[in-house]
Amino acid sequence: MTETLTSPSESATPHAAAVDSISRLTVPEPDQLPAELADQLRSLERQLGYIPNWARAFALGGGHAARFNTYLLALLDPNSGLLPYVDREILATVSSAENGCSYCRLNHAQSLGSAIGDRRLGTRVAIDYREVRELSAKHRVLAEFASKLSLHPNEIDDADIERLRDLGLSDAEIFEAVHVVSAFAAANRFSIFLQVTPDDQFFS
Numbered sequence: 001m002t003e004t005l006t007s008p009s010e011s012a013t014p015h016a017a018a019v020d021s022i023s024r025l026t027v028p029e030p031d032q033l034p035a036e037l038a039d040q041l042r043s044l045e046r047q048l049g050y051i052p053n054w055a056r057a058f059a060l061g062g063g064h065a066a067r068f069n070t071y072l073l074a075l076l077d078p079n080s081g082l083l084p085y086v087d088r089e090i091l092a093t094v095s096s097a098e099n100g101c102s103y104c105r106l107n108h109a110q111s112l113g114s115a116i117g118d119r120r121l122g123t124r125v126a127i128d129y130r131e132v133r134e135l136s137a138k139h140r141v142l143a144e145f146a147s148k149l150s151l152h153p154n155e156i157d158d159a160d161i162e163r164l165r166d167l168g169l170s171d172a173e174i175f176e177a178v179h180v181v182s183a184f185a186a187a188n189r190f191s192i193f194l195q196v197t198p199d200d201q202f203f204s
Helices: 014-020 035-048 053-061 063-075 085-098 102-116 119-131 137-151 158-166 171-194
Strands: none
Touching: 035 053, 035 063, 053 063, 053 102, 053 171, 063 171, 085 102, 085 119, 085 137, 085 171, 102 119, 102 171, 119 137, 137 158, 137 171, 158 171
16 A cells, blocks of 8 residues: 655644645555556656656556656657647647646746747747737647647637648647657646646746
């Protein structure tokens, strides 16, 4: 059985432990994780200098978490993918905002800001892309697509696909965009359900 990361005094008061934890559910210790998942968390720590709270909280899923991480992280790997990394970050950021995920919105405000070289602009997109006049025509179309697929997937029609094709996207690139938006629909819901606490690094 896994245990929540709490101090001895908290273990005697479950409600206090839940309030102080980074998640509403149990957060497993690193030595309780499957090898693949433990390796993923160590890799994130090497890249970022810390293990993000989403990865620690999602780790309760064990093997499911490892498989999901493999899928999600590959979609936003700057060194791979069909769409440029910044385009994928636009999709992820807008999806997170539209789904109302505060953790992912804060996380991708920073990631998008780094990708476009403007942290202020990344934050503004994460708040509401509709108010950002500086968005390029391409990124506005991608943002609108991410919003519609996130909130009204049954309303996506051929005209939406043609708008993406008019940007020069191939069908494979369009489907990659759908993967990014759809994967973040899941990640956002995991984070919202668990009420993952934002990392301190988001505010430094």
